Amino acid sequence: MSDWNATRDTIRDFLLTKLIRNPRLKLGDTDPLITGGLIDSFSLVEVQLFIEEKYGFRPADIDMTVETMDTLKQMVDYVEANRPQ
Amino acid sequence: MLKPTVPSDRLLTLETREQAATLLDRAALHYAQRPDADALIFIPFGKDEGERISYRAFFDGAGRYADALRGVGVAERDLVILVMEHSEALLYAFWGALMMGAIPSIFPFLSDKLDATLYFERVKALVTHSGAKALIVSPPFLESLSGLLKDSGVRVISEANLQPGSGKAHFQTTINGEDIAFLQHSSGTTGLQKGVALSHRAVLNQVAAYADALQMRPDDVIASWLPLYHDMGLIAGFVIPLVQGIPLVLMSPFHWVREPRVLLRALTHYRGTLCWLPNFAYNFMATRIRDNALEGVNLGTVRAFVNCSEPMRAESHRQFETRYTPYGLRSGALTTCYAMAENTFAVTQGGIAAPPTVDVISRPGLMDQHVARPAQNGEPTMEMLSCGTPIPNCRVQIVDSEKRPLNERQIGEVAVKSDSMLSSYYHRPDLTEQALFEGWYLTGDYGYLAEGELYITGRKKDIIIVGGKNIYPQDLESIADGVPGVKAGRAVAFGVMDDRLGTESVVMVVEAETQDEDERFEIARQIRMRVAKETEVSLSDVRVVDLKWLHKTSSGKIARGANRDKYLIEKAQEQQR
Structure with a gap:
């Protein structure tokens, strides 16, 4: 499994179990999370903490916006582009 | 340190209440007697500190808006609606409208989630039914709202209409204590029908009585991130400090949501003493800030965090206390309050003399x-x-x-x-x-x-309160009703306490004829999306159920309480499986 897919599965699992709290929900890579009403903007702080804990870097506050973090794909792309090598 | 502001005998208390007839009397007093003292500090996004704004600078800035409103024909006692982001400009505009005797009302700002077209239509609906004479808007909204309201006779202005220069405060009006000072609105279709009109007399009575209850002192400093369209933000986090003449340290709710430590840093840096928060904020700050972001934080100056605007939980206080006692939080600093816009704000206050x-x-x-x-x-x-x-x-x-x-x-x-x-x-x-x-x-x-x-x-009422914000279930149900596949009139929304978040979460249950899982999934997805775009609410759960699942009252209405109980029982059974 590629890194991207592994990261996707990890973040999706986090979103479904911790934030959306419905592990059975079918969440596509490009489904809108905040504008789609699945999570609210308060949850982005939790996403930020999760990324920091799991991937060893702290996403900048300015990057935690609806424009940059509204889909699973955006989150995974962000982690893959910024995680320490 | 902030510059000392108001002498103790000048606080507005029950003893000194008769010295002011209107909010403008208090503003004029600070402008004349302590022009160089710090009125407020607005912390911009991404910063921990902001520029100090003196009473002279603040009320002169407000004067520019007063002049602009007069310039477009707004008269005393006219309603002016502010459609502005949480910014310094909003603060000036509010007091500018007050300064010329008009009635300001702050409309919740467009968020990322809301659909812009629907939002503008809602502004138009409010303007039409309230008879507003003017709108003050943030510059990016000028074109859209001017276009939408071009045949209405309502004047739409923004910063572009202001005269260059620093402006000049002037406090002469024919307004008296019985005149309306401002309106407070709840959000949503239902909330916007009810503009709570508060007189200058009522607001000053509240400020004076609440000062006594809080044992307010001249060296108090208030810090707030609360939105100003909400009573707690508007009164405790804006009107009280300006009227009392004690400094306000203000940041935007969007800033705090992204970076909750900013409030704690502001309290530390500016030696804040009073801070109002809805219950969920205690959970949020106890669990969502990393230890290394708290370096240098010292809450030892805070004499009261005031929990208000939604059901308060002893457990939320315990979590907050455990987390922040090592950062100087004083024992007994967590206090409680019961408040509502209809009473201007506070009805009760607890925890000042002894813990709640x-x-x-x-x-x-x-x-x-x-x-x-x-x-x-x-x-x-x-x-x-x-x-x-x-x-x-x-x-x-x-x-x-x-x-x-x-x-x-x-x-x-x-x-x-x-x-x-x-x-x-x-x-x-x-x-x-x-x-x-x-x-x-x-x-x-x-x-x-x-x-x-x-x-x-x-x-008693079915209202749902999420993070201190009132949500009317009927607004959400009517949105769900319009989603294809939902049986007409068979949608119910209700709140369920979420102990982890320290606030209510919102659940929707709808009946549908289809038994197909994929179709039901699509119905739920559409409901979530439409509700978010129209109301900003994230539904924590959407259940698509069989016909006849929902309970009705004897008069044929959907019974929210009974359906909530049924939902909770089913959910508990699912979790046991």
Whole structure:
């Protein structure tokens, strides 16, 4: 499994179990999370903490916006582009 | 350190209340007597500190908006709606409208989630039904709203209409204490119908009485991130400091949500003493800030965090206390309040002289006998966090369904009487008449009194409160009703307490004919998306159920309480499987 897919599965699992709290929900890579009403903007702080804990870097506050973090794909792309090598 | 501002004999208290007839009298006093003292500090996004704005600079800045409003023909007692982001400009615009005797009302700002077209239509609807004479908008909205309102006769202005230069304050109007100072609106289709009109007299009565209850001091400093379209943000986090002449450290809610540590840093840096928060914020700050972001934080100057605007939880206080005691949080600094826009703001305040009482009562006593009594014979118990005692100008009584007063510890509806009550719902005498009974405002909350302290146990009305924000379930249900596949009139929304978040989460249950799982999934997805775009609410759960699942009342209406109970039972059963 590629890194991207592994990261996707990890973040999706986090979103479904911790934030959306419905592990059975079918969440596509490009489904809108905040504008789609699945999570609210308060949850982005939790996403930020999760990324920091799991991937060893702290996403900048300015990057935690609806424009940059509204889909699973955006989150995974962000982690893959910024995680320490 | 902030510059000392108001001498102690100049605070507006019950003793000095008669010295001011309008909010402008207080503004003029600070402008004349302490022009160089710090009125406020606005912390911009991404920063921990902001520019200090003196009373002279602040009220001169407001003067530019007053001149601009006059320039477009706005007169005293005209309504002016502010559609502006949480910014310094909004602060000036609000006081600018007040300064020329107009009536400002702050409209919630467009968020990332909301659909812009629907949002503008909602602004237009409010302007039309309220008879507003002008809008002050953030520059990016000027074109859209000017276009939408071009045939309405309503003037739309923004910063572009202001004269260059620093402006000049002027406080001469024919406004008196009985005139309306400003309106407060709840959000949503239903909330916008009810503009709470507050007179200058009512607001000053509240400021004075609440100062006594808080034992306010001249060296107090208020820090706030609360939105100004909400009563707690507007009154506690804006009007009180400006009227009292004590400094305000303000940041935007968007800033705080992304970076919650900014509030704690501001309290530390500016030696904040008072801070109002809705209950969920205690959970949020106890769990969502990393230790390394708290370096240098010292909350030792804070004499009161005031929990208000949604059901308060002793557990939320415990979490916050555990997390922040190592950062200087004083024992006894966590206080409580019961408030509502219709009373300007605070009705009760607890925890100032001594920590708020936690009343441990029998759960069956509350649920079955409607009385708050001690548990007997090993009955299950529940902790009730006291809202404190009524502030000096307020009276509270508990009444039954026939509006007869009930005894101590009997559960009934909370009724409030005070001299800081609304003048009316703006242009809605029908709603005003419904809300008041012999001068008592019937709050729609259930509660009890014990040894002079008020405890809130629940809600008569179906309103849902998320993070301190009122949400009307009927607004959400009508959105769900329009989603293809939902059986007409068969949608119900209700709130469920989420202990982890410390606030309510919103659940929607709808009936659908289809049994197909994929179609049901699509219905749920559409409901979530439309509700988010139209109301900003994220639904925590959407259940698509079979026909006849929902309970109805004898009069054929969907029974929210009964359906909520059924949902909770089913959910508990699912979790046991």
